[in-house]
Each structure stands twice: as C-alpha cells, then as structure tokens.
Amino acid sequence: MAEAEPAGYWTRKLEQLGLELPTVVPPVANYAPAVRTGSIVYTSGQLPMVDGALVATGKVGAAVSPEQAADLARTCALNALAAVDGLLGIDAVVRIVKVVGFVSSAPGFSGQPAVLNGASDVLGEIFGDAGVHARSAVGVSELPLDAPVEVEIIVEVEG
Numbered sequence: 001m002a003e004a005e006p007a008g009y010w011t012r013k014l015e016q017l018g019l020e021l022p023t024v025v026p027p028v029a030n031y032a033p034a035v036r037t038g039s040i041v042y043t044s045g046q047l048p049m050v051d052g053a054l055v056a057t058g059k060v061g062a063a064v065s066p067e068q069a070a071d072l073a074r075t076c077a078l079n080a081l082a083a084v085d086g087l088l089g090i091d092a093v094v095r096i097v098k099v100v101g102f103v104s105s106a107p108g109f110s111g112q113p114a115v116l117n118g119a120s121d122v123l124g125e126i127f128g129d130a131g132v133h134a135r136s137a138v139g140v141s142e143l144p145l146d147a148p149v150e151v152e153i154i155v156e157v158e159g
Contacts, residue, residue: 005091005130007091008091009091010090010091010093010126010127011090011091013126013127014090014126017125017126019078019122019126021078021081021082021085021090022049022050022051022078022079022082023082024079024082024083024085024086025046025047025049025052025079025082025083026052027044028047028144028145031044032044033046033083033086033087034080034083034084034086034087035087036087036088036157039094039156039157039158039159040097040154040155040156040157041084041087041088041154041155041156041157042152042154043080043083043084043152043153043154043155044083044152045100045102045144045150045151045152046076046077046079046080046083046150046151046152047076047079047143047144047145047147047149047150048072048073048075048076048079048147048148048149049075049079050075054145054146054147055072055075056068056072056147056148057145057146057147057148058104058146058148059104059105059106059109059148060103060104060105060106060109060111060115060148060149061105061106061108061109061111062106062109063148064148066109066111066114066115068148069103069115069118069148069149070114070115070116070117070118071118072118072148072149073101073115073116073117073118073119073149073151074118074119074121074122076101076119076149076150076151077099077118077119077120077122077123077151077153078122079151080151080152080153081123081126081153084153084155084157088157092157092158092159093127093130093155093156093157094130094155094156094157094158095127095130095131095132095133095155095156096123096127096130096131096132096133096153096154096155096156097133097134097153097154097155097156098133098134098135098136098153098154099116099119099120099123099133099134099135099136099151099152099153099154100135100136100138100151100152100153100154101115101116101119101135101136101137101138101149101150101151101152102138102139102140102143102149102150102151103115103116103137103138103139103140103148103149104140104141104142104143104146104147104148104149105139105140105141109139110139112137112138112139113137115137115149116135116137116151119151120133120135123153133153
C-alpha cells in the first residue's frame with residue numbers, strides 16, 4: 001500500500017485549485033454512491049449532475065460535442081470524488097486506482113478515450129502522481145437518463 005498524505009492534504013489541494021466537491025448525487029435507483037471493502041472504495045457510476053440536474057443529454061458525436069463531453073466527464077469525476085468524500089472523507093485517499101467511463105456514442109464516434117481525458121485530467125490535477133490510474137473508455141448506445149457520459153472510480157484509501 002502507498003503512503004497516505006498528511007492530514008488535510010487533499011482538502012488543501014482542492015482549495016488551492018479553486019475546486020469544491022459537489023454534494024453527493026442521490027442514487028437514482030437501488031444502490032449506494034460508494035462502498036468500501038478493506039482499503040478499496042468503489043463508486044457507483046456517476047452522471048454529469050450539477051445541483052441535482054443532468055447538465056446535458058444526448059449522444060456524443062451528435063447532440064454533444066467531444067469537447068463538451070470531456071467537460072461532462074470532469075463533472076462525473078468530481079461527483080465520484082464527492083461520493084468517496086461522503087463515505088469517509090477525501091483526505092483518506094491514498095491513490096486513484098482505476099477509472100471506468102462510458103460514453104453514449106453516436107454511430108461512427110470513436111473518440112471515447114479523449115472524452116475520458118476530462119475525468120483523468122482533473123484527477124491528475126488534484127492527486128498528481130497519486131492520480132495516475134488504469135482506465136477503460138467504453139462506447140455504449142445508451143446511458144441512464146440519456147446522459148452522454150458516466151464515470152466510476154476505484155480508490156485506495158487509508159487502512
């Protein structure tokens with residue numbers, strides 16, 4: 001297991017970056033936003049919700065541009081971090097282990113990795129070397145609520 005940062009380190013890092021974690025998005029079905037087993041936290045898939053509302057709908061490569069989708073993936077990643085924070089506090093994070101992203105893709109759209117860079121980039125900004133992670137970027141035909149992007153993360157935490 002990697003070494004944890006000093007108490008309050010990630011909270012201070014978020015402040016330095018001018019970032020604030022959103023309120024945890026309430027589940028839209030029967031699941032928990034995040035669960036812990038041992039030193040690993042798994043988040044449920046997070047949609048690009050802001051203040052309880054989906055920011056955009058539609059397929060990437062049609063109604064949603066790849067650039068807009070990357071920004072939405074960033075929002076999803078921050079929502080996933082909020083789920084971790086709500087479970088045990090952001091300062092318990094040791095490292096980001098994996099990011100899995102789903103992109104509702106128009107026919108012929110193959111830019112899923114660039115879309116998911118929105119999530120990966122914000123995690124790198126916040127966590128630096130501890131934010132380097134494995135990743136899957138998957139194109140799908142539909143997502144819940146007609147969301148363009150969904151992101152889940154796996155995080156190593158203290159203990």
